[in-house]
Amino acid sequence: MSENQKKQRFINLDEVKDRTSLKKTTIYTLMNKNEFPQSISISANRSAWLESEIDDWIESKINTNKGNH
Numbered sequence: 001m002s003e004n005q006k007k008q009r010f011i012n013l014d015e016v017k018d019r020t021s022l023k024k025t026t027i028y029t030l031m032n033k034n035e036f037p038q039s040i041s042i043s044a045n046r047s048a049w050l051e052s053e054i055d056d057w058i059e060s061k062i063n064t065n066k067g068n069h
Contacts, residue, residue: 009052012049
């Protein structure tokens with residue numbers, strides 16, 4: 001399955017924190033500065049992130065760091 005054909009998957013805040021090693025406050029601060037993927041409201045009391053957007057953000061951080069070394 002190609003990258004464009006991947007099924008989209010929602011991930012919750014705990015998984016975002018685990019995958020990025022960021023704390024909740026840092027995630028929301030970066031979101032407010034448009035430096036982190038925005039969450040999506042999936043119900044009245046629930047938000048989530050698209051896994052692909054978090055993966056892309058992680059990849060961009062890796063690439064940025066590689067360019068600085």
